[in-house]
Amino acid sequence: MMVLERELNMQAEAKHEQTESALLKRQVRVLLALFIIGLVLSGVTAIPLVGEVAFLNKVVGEGSATQTWWPSLAAWISRIYRGVMEASGQYPFLLYGTDWLAFGHIVIAISFLGPLRDPVRNIWVIEFGMIACILVIPWALIFGPIRGIPFFWRLIDCSFGVIGIIPLVLAWRYTRRIIGGSSIHV
Secondary structure, three states: OHHHHHHHHHHHHHHHHHHHHHHHHHHHHHHHHHHHHHHHHHHHOOOOHHHHHHHHHHHHOOOOOHHHHOHHHHHHHHHHHHHHHHHHHHOHHHHHHHHHHHHHHHHHHHHOHHHHHOOOOOHHHHHHHHHHHHHHHHHHHHHHHHOOOOHHHHHHHHHHHHHHHHHHHHHHHHHHHHHHOOOOOO
């Protein structure tokens, strides 16, 4: 009787672990899907740069309502607008760099398809993404002043790393819980 009871307890425990593991994998997949979508959208928006900057200048640039309550932002957006317009008119090859920026975002997003399919085996990709998010901050703070980027804009750039790391840390923690609850070790 004790053997049967022990066997039933072990089966119930195994079923609970499988259910918890499946729930954690689903949560990891949702978080990674959000991260992938964010990367792709962030990259793709770099392609129609001329139209986007023109629109942004109308809404937020000099002469807009923004100029009365945040004049430095309005001046910065208008400066970006003038620079992009000049570059696109006289040096359109410079915008090729933003096309490659978009490509880089999409390629990085593709790398997350591995952990989307199997987070345990591909946890290293999640860790790579976390490292990349952390590196956004010193990158913006070091190269921003060299390129004449205002401090408030560097903080916006840093926010991509801060926001991006949140789903990755959660996905990493859930993946570690999956690993800890099974016989699989990474």
